[in-house]
Amino acid sequence: MSTLGVLGHLSKLETQARKRKEAPPQQSGLEELKATVEALVIQRDQLKAEIKANESVQKLRSEDPDQSTGGGEELGEGADGSDGSVNSQLLQLMARHAQLTDLLHAHHLIGGYDIIKTCQGNGLCVSLATSYEGVYLERYSLEIDVAPKLRITRHDVPTFVPLARLAEQGGALQTNLRGFLGSLSRHLNGYAGRKQQLKLVKEQHKSVEVMESNAPCSILILLMTVPQVKDIAVLCKLDYTDHTHCLPEEVTIQSEDKDLLETTQWKNNCTLLKETPLHKALATLIQSGDIK
Amino acid sequence: MDDLKRRLLQRIIRTMPTQMLKTTLSKWARLNIEQQESLDFTQPKFLLTDQLLALCGESGLGVKHITELEMIYIIDNPNQRLWHAYQLLEAGDDAHSVEVTNFKEQFKVHLTELIRHVSIKIKKHTDEAVWIRIAWGDRSSRPNHLKPTYVVHHLQTPYVFVTNLTSKTMPLLSQALVMATRYSSMKDANLSGRNLSAVRDLLMKQFQQVFPSKHLQPLGKKNQINSNPQIEREQDEQSETRLQIACEAFGGGTLPELQKAIYTLETKLKDNTNKIMTEREQPFRCVVTFKSTNILESLRHSAMTGIASTPVTPMLSSISQKGRNHFLITDKGPGPQRKL
Amino acid sequence: MSLLRPLSKLPDLNAANVLLVENEEHFQQKLADVMVNEKSVIVQVRLAKSLPLPMKQEKSRPRIDLVVFIVNLMSELSLHSAEASLKHLAPGYFLGKVCFMVTNARNASVPAERMEAVRKLASALNCPLLFAEDQTPDGVTNAAERLLVILRVAAGCVPMTTALFLSNLTRCTISTEAEQQNSDYDA
Numbered sequence: 001m002s003t004l005g006v007l008g009h010l011s012k013l014e015t016q017a018r019k020r021k022e023a024p025p026q027q028s029g030l031e032e033l034k035a036t037v038e039a040l041v042i043q044r045d046q047l048k049a050e051i052k053a054n055e056s057v058q059k060l061r062s063e064d065p066d067q068s069t070g071g072g073e074e075l076g077e078g079a080d081g082s083d084g085s086v087n088s089q090l091l092q093l094m095a096r097h098a099q100l101t102d103l104l105h106a107h108h109l110i111g112g113y114d115i116i117k118t119c120q121g122n123g124l125c126v127s128l129a130t131s132y133e134g135v136y137l138e139r140y141s142l143e144i145d146v147a148p149k150l151r152i153t154r155h156d157v158p159t160f161v162p163l164a165r166l167a168e169q170g171g172a173l174q175t176n177l178r179g180f181l182g183s184l185s186r187h188l189n190g191y192a193g194r195k196q197q198l199k200l201v202k203e204q205h206k207s208v209e210v211m212e213s214n215a216p217c218s219i220l221i222l223l224m225t226v227p228q229v230k231d232i233a234v235l236c237k238l239d240y241t242d243h244t245h246c247l248p249e250e251v252t253i254q255s256e257d258k259d260l261l262e263t264t265q266w267k268n269n270c271t272l273l274k275e276t277p278l279h280k281a282l283a284t285l286i287q288s289g290d291i292k
Numbered sequence: 293m294d295d296l297k298r299r300l301l302q303r304i305i306r307t308m309p310t311q312m313l314k315t316t317l318s319k320w321a322r323l324n325i326e327q328q329e330s331l332d333f334t335q336p337k338f339l340l341t342d343q344l345l346a347l348c349g350e351s352g353l354g355v356k357h358i359t360e361l362e363m364i365y366i367i368d369n370p371n372q373r374l375w376h377a378y379q380l381l382e383a384g385d386d387a388h389s390v391e392v393t394n395f396k397e398q399f400k401v402h403l404t405e406l407i408r409h410v411s412i413k414i415k416k417h418t419d420e421a422v423w424i425r426i427a428w429g430d431r432s433s434r435p436n437h438l439k440p441t442y443v444v445h446h447l448q449t450p451y452v453f454v455t456n457l458t459s460k461t462m463p464l465l466s467q468a469l470v471m472a473t474r475y476s477s478m479k480d481a482n483l484s485g486r487n488l489s490a491v492r493d494l495l496m497k498q499f500q501q502v503f504p505s506k507h508l509q510p511l512g513k514k515n516q517i518n519s520n521p522q523i524e525r526e527q528d529e530q531s532e533t534r535l536q537i538a539c540e541a542f543g544g545g546t547l548p549e550l551q552k553a554i555y556t557l558e559t560k561l562k563d564n565t566n567k568i569m570t571e572r573e574q575p576f577r578c579v580v581t582f583k584s585t586n587i588l589e590s591l592r593h594s595a596m597t598g599i600a601s602t603p604v605t606p607m608l609s610s611i612s613q614k615g616r617n618h619f620l621i622t623d624k625g626p627g628p629q630r631k632l
Numbered sequence: 633m634s635l636l637r638p639l640s641k642l643p644d645l646n647a648a649n650v651l652l653v654e655n656e657e658h659f660q661q662k663l664a665d666v667m668v669n670e671k672s673v674i675v676q677v678r679l680a681k682s683l684p685l686p687m688k689q690e691k692s693r694p695r696i697d698l699v700v701f702i703v704n705l706m707s708e709l710s711l712h713s714a715e716a717s718l719k720h721l722a723p724g725y726f727l728g729k730v731c732f733m734v735t736n737a738r739n740a741s742v743p744a745e746r747m748e749a750v751r752k753l754a755s756a757l758n759c760p761l762l763f764a765e766d767q768t769p770d771g772v773t774n775a776a777e778r779l780l781v782i783l784r785v786a787a788g789c790v791p792m793t794t795a796l797f798l799s800n801l802t803r804c805t806i807s808t809e810a811e812q813q814n815s816d817y818d819a
Binding site: 520522523524525526527529530531597598599 | 658661674679681682685686
């Protein structure tokens, strides 16, 4: 110690002091790093597990691309087998899910239409699904010849849908198949929606009498009763001029009691009928006691 | 007048089975319940007619009311007549907004303008169809109620189904219909059959059509039957494709009932050595008629079992795909092309 | 388009395989349903509309011991289809392993020439010609039993006899036309 001298002693003290100063932050830094390592390790393990799962999912998919129900089948191969069937079942479900998502994506890419080749590639068969409020309704199909030019050979679209006009409009069929299918699909969905609404009205609101309807469900005449001192009959005519829509463009109301129709309440009811689907509008009217 | 009433009633009652008569009369609702109950349905029909006639007299019912009875019966039992389909062409802009009351009015106005002696009755049936009964007269005579024409039309669709129409009255009906529905013309759809709903379904495409699909439908019912492991069908796949092709050509499920398919071939003899025959103005006609209780079902079955070769010729598949059963086939080249 | 060969595969123990070829695909099903009930041997029935058979099932197909052509005399197509199918059989089959079965022979509207054509065909190929009644269950059972007798021999399940030997006795010959017909109706 003495050999160091004063300066040596001082410098020693200095380093000691520095050490003392640095030591606490270092320690906390270490802990932080340790925590990071731990987190990273966990993350790595997670990723590893994910990779493993993904790999086995891929393997499953490549093994059996057309597997329809993966859930119930036992795999019993490699490491997965020892994990028990729950794990492998899960994997199979994941594989199935991934496959379906891919299919759905592909389906969206081609515009949401089911198209398949027929006649050794000389024809197409397009099938359009209709839906209303999340319920799938009828499917309609078109068979189209490709050569020499696109031509609809067969279809099961209802007659009142102006198929020929839609196909001709600006040569839609030849040049803009997607546009054509889009407008056709709007027509069909409009029809399906109106039909479904009418069906729901007939089912849910027995008190409202459907006096008249036609094949495309584009004109509806309803007979409603307004409960007052004496029941008043109200005739309501809904005109769906635009066949691609499921809401009426025109609502006319007739009644013997002219004053009733002039009230703001009934004017509001008219707009309600115009703006909401028929079965819901009627439900609201019945709830508010405007009609029976 | 009384004589007409009697003859009309006689005709209706003669064609109607007794059981049907009871329900039809109650639907008619022109006789009160006591009157209906007083009728004895076990007696012979000519006596029943007399009794009904007396009741009609009692209630002051005339020819008009009796035609109503006939109409109710025909609407409920349309399949005893031969129905011809017509197609309306080129819809006007306001064709989609025609509704029943409007149509009724217009049709009556236009038809009475064209012919003075005519009796028209229009009724809207529950299945959205408008039924029209027309009794035609001519310049001097009153409408003949014994031979009425029946017309069925679904509004907003381009098809009309007609029974018992003569070539004389056809233009009148055509014009009145075209005006009332806001179309520009009407043509023969070359489809006829005894089953009204079949004719309608075929034209309006309301039968199940089969399209090629990725997901093979469970069409092959044969497979399920053949469960015995000792019996194996070697050519199952082929028969399944045949089934699919047959269903694509004629439709799946139960098919509309048509009774006939008629093909008329018109051709000229082309032979340089035989001048007389070659230069004949009239073409040679060959008519082939297929008859069956359900022609489409028969054709589908023959395609399915391989009796008819597959793919099915468009001549046959056009019946369900184009909705017609009268075909005229003419020579190619100048003149009308093959009308398929 | 390969020929169907009688001896290209090994036989199964106590089994007999019969191939029923019928264009209408109607009577064969009824026959098959009865034939599989046979207890003494295991009968495997293969049904076909016409020959050749699809290559796909070549591997899984057992050795066919007997080929039966069912001809509906009411239809010209039925006969033509059978004639066309014959080409796809190896010659070895004609040593007693083919037989013809005609239906609707009693029907008055059957043209005599068609019957004659079938008879000529059968005798030219040295095959037995059987007559069957396809409308009644009894007729079907009868026909199935007679086929089973031939099948058992053809499959080698009957000791001391062979298909070739049997066919010498049962084959159709034009000269004994009348007798043949009588015996077939009586049976």
